[in-house]
Amino acid sequence: MKKKVVSLLLVAAMVTSMGCGSKDSGSANADSGNANAGAGSETPATESSEAGGDAAEAPSDVEKPEEITIMVDGTVFTQENGQAEFIAKLEELTGIKINVTQPDHDAYYDVVGQTIASGEWPDVMILSSTYYSGYASEGVLWDMTEAYENSDLKARQDAYGSTSVIDGVRLDGKLYGMPATRGNGCVTYVKQAWLDACGLQAPTNYEEYLAMLEAFTTGDPDGDGTNGNTYGVSAAGFVGTEAPYINYLPEFYQDANPSFYLADDGTWKDGFTEDSMKAALTRMNEAYKAGVIDPTTLTNGTADCRNKFYDDSFGVFTYWAGTWATNLKTNLEKNDLNGELVALAPIAEVGTYLDRIPPVWCITSTCENPEGVFKYFIETMQDGGDTQFLWTYGVEGVHWSTAGETLFAGTENEKVYEEGTFHMLENKESEGTQYTKAHIDPMLALVELADDPLAVEPEAKASAELFNANCVTADLVPSTDAMTEFNGDLTTLKNTLIANVVMGEKTIEEAYAQFEAEGAQWSQSIVDSLNAQ
Amino acid sequence: MKNNKNQSAVSNNGSRSRLAAKIYKYRGFYLMFLPVFIFAVIFFYLPMLGIRFAFTDYNGIKEATFVGLKHFQKMFSMPNFWSAFTNTLVISVVKLFLTTAAAVVVSIFLNEIINIHFKKVVQTIIYLPHFMSWVVTASVFSLIMAPTAQGLVNTFLVNTGVLTSDSMIYFLGDSKWWRFTYYLINIWKETGWQTVIFMATLAGINTELYEAAAIDGAGRWGKMRYITFPALQNTILTVIILNLAKVMNLFESAFVLQNDAVLDVSNVLETYIYYQTFNSGAIPNYGYTTAVGLFKSLVGCVLVLICNNLSKKIREGRGIV
């Protein structure tokens, strides 16, 4: 026993002594990281003063960078899908040598974090809104406001009506990243065959919507001869895990917002405490009790929902606009069902759908020539011409073609293209499927693309257009200390209360009494911190 | 014999040369341990220098600043920390004992199957669930356990008259049933895999022992009780104590099976921290996560030391390592 303790102590001593002994290497590591980070925090100052000088002397005289390193997620072509050809073509068009680092899509932000910590930053990287605002506030990202305001890109985006999307990613008026597309969001799809079977029209308000759900639940919309073996609507959980949280059941939430939002009067509020939220909870509870919402909504995953939709278990599904419309249709048809879906315009009480905050392309503050990278890399991505075409559809002969040919010959999916017809080619990783886009989804572009073949399926185009015509961008909620401190527990509490109320385990009064007792103070301090900014 | 050696070691005062001689005697073993030592230093001890971040604010960008015990204070003052802590301990310790017990019982009875082909088939089948990822497992079980006509278990219970069709149980969505269901799924998934190590141990039993027992008139139960089970004892102890070190790391299985309605019984430390970071809207503070990691390690360390000392009583003074 004693021996054991002694040897344990020895081990501990070894660790600490190693801590001292190799402290040099350890701290050297940290130092090299910090040296870079230090340089990083200095660079923008010097750079921007230079930039200021440049701008004053010769505004258009921005040097083109020779070589840049970019870090991208799986939304850019992978190596298996012709990344080499894509980059070669991009290098040819931009005249910049481009080195790509593309970590696995799932672990992208872990690898970004590690790379930032190692001190060897890429020049450009794609970031989601959370990491974007976090890194911007830590000085990792180059402030591109000035470069953007004077650019042609701004003019092109404004002309295409994309101003609000760019404004949506501003932090305190400043721009640290450039979205390549809109964020996209969800629309409500209804099975046309089910509407026909029940003799209904597409609903335009909540009353009609609810009546439709009831007809779908109690009637026999799938025509299998049994009444009541179907549900109206299903979703992956009663509340989403990411903003906008109401994405999957918007008709019940309507104007309610379970999280923080910027009210019309310019102050931040917690939507959970408001009457609109209580009304939404009442609606969901009643609908759940009536059985029109899938009883296993709580435990559904998104894939579960899709499978239930494909096997005709339910009829109304709020899901991504655009390409997914085609995807839902195809999968329904594979099950020998009618694939026709109505993409519902937001019902009167909903008003608008919500656009997510798009991921952005950022330039790091260690980049040696950020103005050049902005002008010759970021701007060209949305030049409305050849480079944007490349970012939208990829490389001719690899990702798309205009040759006369037959794809998927001999299968039920056979597609014959005449000479001169633009079409996407077969996906190298997934037999029997075509590419749908490169990085920029043509339906979500922020700048008009000249000679856009818009090679998308009609239903995808229809749902995207419907969505674009009926959406507002969700608020980018800034991060504050109080938020970091309390929002985790607060969100957990809110989500639990939502589930409890909807499933009838607690009444609204009980739930809000609990919220007052446990969460109200967190909510208040977050609201205060947001308003104090 | 052991005592003898100890005595001689104590009685000899010229211990230094003795020690040198002993070390020389074992020189070949030191050489064999060298590669293990190098791997341990490079892949475990060098990164362990990062434990110092537990006492700093460090986000991977700016230099780490020393903050003392700030992260620990924050951790302990977090409103739901202690409930997550007890959830973790209860869920993973119960899970550990249940799956190990199940694996031991299955191994002992599997060992009694005479037909080798049947034995092989059974073994292969019960070990396969281990290779299904937790995400897939969760989605399959949320179907099987669903409170609808599609849920196999509820349908079975209704058909056998245990439940009525209005009183179906939402196994994964009801706080009263969640842990039970969780243990059940874990037993389903991991029992077979754990039997691999126990079956290998049983293969090492000297067959002479069974023969001798048979001569002594021991029956099947007697052999199982006096030979098979004691042979497994060491392995059982080792497996349990080694797993105690990792008790606080429970994450994936709880994460994929939990939902908003059952967090009070299912939120473990790792999932709690995950939601904290995920919902905070800020880039993670590695200082904080390292502090949480260090705390978990300390708990694991205490558990291992306690159980190791208990095991010494059974293992004639030797710990499990």
Place this chain on the structure above:
Amino acid sequence: MKKKKIEIFPIVNGLIFIIVSLIIIVPMWKVIVDSFDLKSAYGMKLWPEQIGLAGYTSVFRNPTLYHPLIISFVTTIAGTFLALTLSTFGAYVLIQWEMPGRNFFANMLLFTMIFQGGMIPTYLVLKSLHLTNTIWVVILFPALNVYNLVLMRNFFEGIPVSLFESATLDGCSPMQTFIRIVLPMSKAALASIGLMFAVTYWNDYTHYKLYITDSNLYNFQMKLRSIIMGSDLPQANNGATENTVKNAAIIVVIIPFMIAYPFLQKYFVKGVNIGAVKE
């Protein structure tokens, strides 16, 4: 009385295991059926509605899977060999109870199991050793596994001390004893712990996704995982629904273990007769 027991027990025991196996299969049956069913459904089916192999052909005809398959074989074989070497060496040293420093080594290893440095420090160390983005990181990094090492030592403990003593009397060096006595006596241990390592290497994706960004170095598991998990990227497959392909991929992950295990089992079923080794 006793005779009766002997007759009944194997039958009851066999029946119980048949029932247990069936219960174990039920949840997997859902995956198996769905992988052969060209129609996708959420619910459980006894048999595929429209049987077809399109899910599997879609997985196997994917040309980008072959290179990762080679990577998987190479890393699994090399890694398992290296890991078994380290575990047996370490375990053999740990049964030398009288060796000076033995307890220090044991605790040093145990300590690594309990305390970890964290994600970023680990990455920085691997990077400074120039291991990141190379195949070496996925072979070397998981090779030392203290859990398996201690289990191995547990098996070694079962080897009778008399065998070691007679080997030493015969003038065997530690290495010779190791090769002549320890390894031949530990086939079941080598098979089971080798299996555990092989499974770790074959199923590994965490090390790949954290330390490798060159997808030419990805293994089979990484690729299949993206088919199984990448469900939110739109894909409309030609012959099969997304659900069919996904379930086929889940089965493909399991197949190697279905094939490999029965081969290893022969080491588990044979009891060792120590008397025979001694003579």
